[in-house]
Amino acid sequence: MPNSYKLLNGRAIAAQIRKDVASEVETLKTEGWPVKLVSISMGDVEASALYVRNQQKAAEKTGIAFEARHYPAEIGRDELLGIIQGLNTDPRVTGIIIQRPTPKHLTERRLQRTVHPLKDVEGMHPSNIGDIVYNDLKMGPCTAVAAVELLKSTGVNLEGLEVTVIGHSAIVGKPIAFLLMAQGATVTVCHHETRNIAMHSRSADAVFVAVGKPGLVTGAMLKPGAVLIDIGINQIDTADGPKVVGDADFESCADVAGWITPVPGGVGPVTVATLLKNSVTAARLQRDHYASEFATRTSA
Ligand SMILES: NC(=O)C1=CN([C@@H]2O[C@H](COP(=O)(O)OP(=O)(O)OC[C@H]3O[C@@H](n4cnc5c(N)ncnc54)[C@H](OP(=O)(O)O)[C@@H]3O)[C@@H](O)[C@H]2O)C=CC1
Numbered sequence: 001m002p003n004s005y006k007l008l009n010g011r012a013i014a015a016q017i018r019k020d021v022a023s024e025v026e027t028l029k030t031e032g033w034p035v036k037l038v039s040i041s042m043g044d045v046e047a048s049a050l051y052v053r054n055q056q057k058a059a060e061k062t063g064i065a066f067e068a069r070h071y072p073a074e075i076g077r078d079e080l081l082g083i084i085q086g087l088n089t090d091p092r093v094t095g096i097i098i099q100r101p102t103p104k105h106l107t108e109r110r111l112q113r114t115v116h117p118l119k120d121v122e123g124m125h126p127s128n129i130g131d132i133v134y135n136d137l138k139m140g141p142c143t144a145v146a147a148v149e150l151l152k153s154t155g156v157n158l159e160g161l162e163v164t165v166i167g168h169s170a171i172v173g174k175p176i177a178f179l180l181m182a183q184g185a186t187v188t189v190c191h192h193e194t195r196n197i198a199m200h201s202r203s204a205d206a207v208f209v210a211v212g213k214p215g216l217v218t219g220a221m222l223k224p225g226a227v228l229i230d231i232g233i234n235q236i237d238t239a240d241g242p243k244v245v246g247d248a249d250f251e252s253c254a255d256v257a258g259w260i261t262p263v264p265g266g267v268g269p270v271t272v273a274t275l276l277k278n279s280v281t282a283a284r285l286q287r288d289h290y291a292s293e294f295a296t297r298t299s300a
């Protein structure tokens with residue numbers, strides 16, 4: 001008998017988040033704080049181009065102004081750092097996102113820590129990413145937050161849940177592990193040195209995969225009824241043209257899993273919506289910061 005898996009609908013969750021964002025954007029505007037997000041990408045990377053297009057569309061739907069800046073891969077480090085610093089001090093810009101991957105001569109971390117923490121809508125400035133250890137989340141890394149939201153949407157109790165995370169990047173895998181630990185899950189993290197990933201994934205109630213390798217997780221690697229959150233977004237060429245697929249072999253996994261995220265339509269749209277939610281938070285934090293600065297100065 002075929003397994004009756006349940007599909008986790010990322011598009012529906014994203015639409016709900018966008019609805020809340022749109023009303024907050026409107027309120028902030030009436031308070032003199034229009035939300036504006038600036039995206040910076042370098043070189044030609046199809047994966048980030050797709051993300052930027054989707055950010056632009058979603059931002060427009062919620063009333064957030066969006067400016068996509070694109071620079072050649074050869075741009076000098078000091079020039080780019082100067083551009084970011086200019087955006088930090090521009091009061092019209094309330095959020096900045098640096099698209100990955102970055103060219104080799106521009107280390108990602110250097111760029112991330114140049115973005116002002118109050119405009120860091122991806123939560124990757126060291127002071128923001130560091131706060132995740134204390135479970136103090138103002139602006140959490142979008143993909144990690146989105147992936148955990150999808151798990152929560154199943155209604156499963158996270159306390160004591162056995163979870164395996166495959167992939168341990170600073171932007172996705174590691175923050176997922178911290179978010180889950182804070183909710184009481186027991187977390188195992190696998191990476192390219194892990195000897196037997198299947199052993200870990202098969203004993204998990206929920207599996208997160210964020211590696212960038214299509215077909216990495218198969219049904220044989222899952223416990224029956226497990227939740228599978230597929231974060232991978234890989235563009236592959238097929239006989240019918242280019243296609244976006246995740247890191248899981250959907251057919252075999254759907255046979256075994258209890259819940260599964262589709263790609264497209266799973267984590268991706270929720271990531272974009274979370275970025276917009278963080279953009280609202282950033283604008284609110286700047287408004288509050290400005291108000292308290294102003295109060296201090298006028299009372300002095
Ligand atoms: N849905 C969304 O919104 C988003 C999707 N993505 C997608 O998620 C995937 C991962 O992205 P990202 O974290 O940025 O990628 P990175 O390349 O930064 O990290 C990949 C991770 O996978 C690990 N890894 C590599 N090979 C294996 C293997 N054979 N088995 C187990 N682990 C392995 C690496 O470990 P090690 O370092 O030890 O080699 C590393 O921790 C990509 O497909 C990306 O497009 C990314 C961001 C957002």
Ligand SMILES: Nc1nc(=O)c2c([nH]1)NC[C@@H]1CN(c3ccc(C(=O)N[C@@H](CCC(=O)O)C(=O)O)cc3)C=[N+]21
Pocket residue numbers: 047048050051054097098099100101122142143233244263264265266267268269271272
């Ligand atoms: N600093 C940074 N942060 C990122 O989070 C980041 C990045 N750089 N660079 C590129 C990758 C990739 N990524 C995507 C997120 C959502 C979709 C997305 O919206 N996907 C939709 C649509 C897919 C389609 O249109 O076919 C979906 O999965 O349904 C795609 C890709 C974020 N990344």
